[in-house]
Amino acid sequence: MIHFHDISKTFGTTTVVQNLNLTIDRGEFCVLIGPSGSGKSTILKMINRMVEHSTGEILFAGEGIRTFAPEVLRRRIGYAIQSVGLFPHWTVEDNIATVPRLLKWDAARIDARITALLRLLNLDNARFRNAYPHQLSGGQQQRVGVARALAADPDVLLMDEPFGALDPITRDSLQAEMTRIHAETGKTIVFVTHDMDEALRLATRVVVLNAGSIVQAASPRDLLSNPANDFVRAFLGKDDYGLKLLSVQLVGERMRIVDIPCGPETVRPDDSLRVALSRMLAMKANRIAVFGADGTRDGTVFLEDLVP
């Protein structure tokens, strides 16, 4: 879907991205992560030409991005940013409708799309549709921001630290939404963050960057099991490295099909082992019951199973 060929970016005499080669496939959830100044935001913004690359070539859907007028390219690529940037003088409905209106969709189609998007982002149509941005909480604003980015059904969604300014609880629920939306829509998502837990949770592939170059690009699980060097290891964290390992493995992989009495807390097969461990610790138990989404007992995870 997106190919970077030998991309470099210099601002004056500073090089912020150097000889970048990266292919992002259709349907990937690609998270760019790195410390400040690693070039992650610059790389993201080069895709929709908010930042022009200096040398090399970027292909979007097989064509060089400079063959498109910037506006035409951007209307095919959703864009959500940390500061959200809703238009304060427009209602939620108008904000979401921005790109479809630029693309001259007819009114009925826009209307149906707004309804569907509000539902997708878990925003009540009646309550939010005609609200103004200043009437919404930060989390609700970012939901609208994501809906606006998705409005014209773009091929690719770019997200620049979209949840960085939210409180942990709101961030957690929006991360869950993103995982669900990615699964439901199959969109190609490029996501920038500096939070490794967020990257491991969301990504199908994590691209670790430092000083404008790729250090390692791998699935969360491969990244954790085979960090390429000390930089990646440091980024993965020292004290909670083991917990991160648990966070990319699912309950379903380790549970035993046994039905024995357990404490009040339960987990689902698609919860991470980290969640299972946390709940076992919370109820001071060495096992926890697993229930499926349909409410039937699937099995049990034992504390000793967490260590393979």
Add this chain to the structure above:
Amino acid sequence: MTKAPSATPFERAAMGRFVVGLAAFGLLLVALPYSSPLFAALFPQLDRPLYQQQTFATLVGAHLWLVAVASLMATVIGVGAGIFVTRPMGREFRGLVETLSAMGQTFPPVAVLALTVPIIGFGFWPAFVALALYGVLPISGNTISGLESVSPAAREAAEGIGMTQRQRLMQVELPLVAPIVLAGIRTSVTINIGTAAIASTVGAVSLGSPIIIGLNGNNTAYIVQGAVLVAGLAIVVDLGFNVIATRFLRWRTQ
């Protein structure tokens, strides 16, 4: 773009005040021609206690027309210059525009009148030039500071989701700064309603005519009549602007 929602309480209150003000001013205008006995009683030494060279309605109409045309010119220049110097291509002219409009403001209108009369003669036009120049600064100043205050996040989003420069200006930036620009126009117009009275010194017909004639002829009654109407007009126009201002701010007060 938004479906027109019903007027907010703020808008209704502003509209109410405007209607009351307008009615009071209309009443004043109707009653003034019959107020000869009142002014005769107040100023018994005067032979002619009521200004009658033109009707008061004519004076108000001429005054409003002068201010409207001059302020429209000032608005076109002020908003146009404000937009120009906040675009990439005009950025380097910003200092120049700010200096020029500040000069227009500090130059006394009487001096502008004195300088323009020899060039374009007496009457409406020198007054028009003086008022238009005098009115630019509040408008260009507010347009520039307004456009610079548009949230960077909204700007970035507008660009990032694919609005052209023109769409960003027309759909996002200008609607957001409209209340600020309007405040500048309001200041400019209010000042010019007062200043336009001076235009009568160069032969333009305005509410300044009774004042100037009153000053020359020691007729205090004329001065009072002109001054009351100028003040009343300024108040009514300001209330009118208030109605528009609350409409522009509808999204903020819901």
